[in-house]
Amino acid sequence: MTRRLAFAAAIVAAPLAASAYDERGPSPDMVAWETFTQAVAPADAPGVKQLEFETWASDDDLYLASPPRWPTWDQPARGECKRTFDRDAARAAGFPDDGCIEEEVRRNWAAFRYFASHGLTSKAGFARAFEQGLAIDPPADSVQVKADWVRIGDLARWVNLDEDDLRRVYYTHVEHDGDAETEYALVALHLNSKRWTNWLWATFEHRLNPGRCDEIGCHDAFGAAIADVVGREPANQDYGACQKTPSLIAMFANVGLDPVWLNYCLKGSQVSFTEKDGRPKRLGNSVIDRINGHIPLAHSSCMACHALASFDRSGAANTAIADNPIGDVDKARLQGFVTNGFVWGVARAR
Numbered sequence: 001m002t003r004r005l006a007f008a009a010a011i012v013a014a015p016l017a018a019s020a021y022d023e024r025g026p027s028p029d030m031v032a033w034e035t036f037t038q039a040v041a042p043a044d045a046p047g048v049k050q051l052e053f054e055t056w057a058s059d060d061d062l063y064l065a066s067p068p069r070w071p072t073w074d075q076p077a078r079g080e081c082k083r084t085f086d087r088d089a090a091r092a093a094g095f096p097d098d099g100c101i102e103e104e105v106r107r108n109w110a111a112f113r114y115f116a117s118h119g120l121t122s123k124a125g126f127a128r129a130f131e132q133g134l135a136i137d138p139p140a141d142s143v144q145v146k147a148d149w150v151r152i153g154d155l156a157r158w159v160n161l162d163e164d165d166l167r168r169v170y171y172t173h174v175e176h177d178g179d180a181e182t183e184y185a186l187v188a189l190h191l192n193s194k195r196w197t198n199w200l201w202a203t204f205e206h207r208l209n210p211g212r213c214d215e216i217g218c219h220d221a222f223g224a225a226i227a228d229v230v231g232r233e234p235a236n237q238d239y240g241a242c243q244k245t246p247s248l249i250a251m252f253a254n255v256g257l258d259p260v261w262l263n264y265c266l267k268g269s270q271v272s273f274t275e276k277d278g279r280p281k282r283l284g285n286s287v288i289d290r291i292n293g294h295i296p297l298a299h300s301s302c303m304a305c306h307a308l309a310s311f312d313r314s315g316a317a318n319t320a321i322a323d324n325p326i327g328d329v330d331k332a333r334l335q336g337f338v339t340n341g342f343v344w345g346v347a348r349a350r
Contacts, residue, residue, distance in 0.1 A: 026195075028269040029222035032202035033248055035193045036266075037255045039145055040171070045073040049173060053145045056106040063348040068116040070109070078104065078175050081151065081182075086294045093210045093236045093291060099154035101292050102184060104147050105345070111142035111194075120340065123315030123349050129338065130313045136341040142194040144343070148287050149173075149184035159208045169263045170206060188287040189264075190302065192342075199342050201270040201302035203285040207263050211236035211290075215297040216282045220266040223248035242266075270303050273328050280304070280327030301326040309344040310337035317347040 043050040055073055062068050081100040091097070107115075119125035120136065129136065152172060156163050166172070170185040187209060193200045205212040212218065214236065218229040225243040232239075242265035244252075252261060270283040284290065284300025307329045310318040313336075320333035340346040 027222050028196075028200055028202070028271050029220050029266060030247075031193065031195055031200055032191065032266055032269040033223050033251060035143060035191055035195075035200070036189075036202070036204060036264075037251060037257060037261075039143065039191060040261060041255055041257065043073070048073060051171070053106050053108075053147070054173070056108050056145070057112040059105045059345055059348050062107065062112060062115060063121055063345055063350065066122075068112070068121050070112060078102065082292075085292045086290070089291045089294075093286070094158060095291065096154050096157050099150065099158065101287070102149040103288070103292055104149075106145045106147070108141075108143040110139050111144055111343075114138045114142065115343070115345070120346075121349060123311075126311040126315035126340075126346060126349060127313060130311065130315065134338070136339065138194050138341050138343070140194050144192050146190040146288060147186060148188040148285075148292055150187050152183045152185050155185050155187070159210075161208075169208070169260065171258075171260055188285050190285060190288055192302070192306075196271045198271065198303055198307070201283060201306075203267045203283060203288065203302070204264050205267050205285060205287065207240070207242050207265050208238070209286050210238065212265065212267065212286045213239045214286060214290075216268070216284065216300070218242070218265065219268040223266055270301070273301070273303055273307075282326055295324050299324040299326055303342070304329060306342040306344060307339070308333055309342055309346055310334055310339045311346050312337055315349065317344075317349070 039051070039053040041052045043052045043055045045055065050073070055071065057070055061071055081102040083100045085101055115121060115138070118129065118134065118136070120129060150158070152163050152166055155166055155170070166185060172183050172185045174181050174183050187206050189204045191202045191204065213229045214231045217231050218224070218239065219227065221227045223245055225245055229239060244262055267285060268283050270281055272281055274281050280301060281303070282298065282300055283302050284295060284297045286297065289295040289300045290297050304325050304327060308318055308320045308325070312318070318333070318337050
């Protein structure tokens with residue numbers, strides 16, 4: 001192993017600290033909700049219905065645009081409505097065979113600025129970072145969001161509600177393609193914040209998502225009146241309203257959020273690879289992971305997945321994620337790679 005490669009391998013371990021949080025500090029669940037309220041607050045865009053996170057840079061803005069661009073408020077980037085999800089998982093949950101799911105990833109200004117300013121947007125840029133032995137560590141105010149949207153007509157068939165009822169309990173937006181308009185409803189959202197060394201990972205689901213607490217349960221010690229909900233058999237049941245605590249209702253009121261957000265539930269948060277007893281910590285979303293990501297909930301761990309986000313000396317992304325690892329990271333999978341600060345955007349680089 002060359003000196004440069006040895007140095008690069010040595011810095012791999014730096015971002016993978018044990019990350020057990022100090023219980024005297026803020027609750028991860030509380031911070032998850034704080035970050036959620038900031039991300040879904042109405043954006044200050046004139047005459048446009050947008051959430052704050054909808055104004056942030058998308059993967060396309062960071063990895064496909066040359067040079068990377070921060071979007072303007074009147075030109076929001078959207079993802080493609082895809083049908084490449086797990087068909088078996090979708091059918092089991094009753095999702096329409098001819099439906100599609102639109103997924104987008106967005107980063108706030110702090111995260112965008114960090115990756116763009118370090119040239120971590122292309123394979124050539126990642127190759128330079130490898131040569132330099134760059135220790136990639138985004139700033140503490142970085143926030144990233146992955147959001148899944150379903151066309152309102154597909155959603156009406158999925159959860160058996162008419163479209164007017166859906167608009168009362170879902171956040172929706174309208175996308176334009178020429179003269180055509182398509183309305184989408186937000187059904188699921190991943191959120192991660194660099195408040196912790198290895199990020200805070202949290203995932204949210206709409207209360208009507210079939211099977212939202214399946215297998216791994218739902219756990220929210222701050223915002224849910226029932227903090228722990230056990231997964232049920234058979235799968236894909238309705239888990240109810242996830243009634244909110246007075247503390248969360250007050251938080252929403254202080255920020256001025258629309259009551260529609262009371263229909264969204266924190267599935268769980270994660271700041272460590274393992275539970276206190278050493279068992280692998282699992283966190284996954286019934287739509288983002290189980291359906292759209294082809295990842296069984298029993299093998300879903302946001303932190304373990306993203307800990308392997310890394311690149312080799314050519315700038316190519318690591319492919320070690322194929323078997324959906326959970327628990328502590330197998331450092332052998334990172335041999336010869338430099339970690340990208342837990343950000344899988346490296347796989348989008350051209």
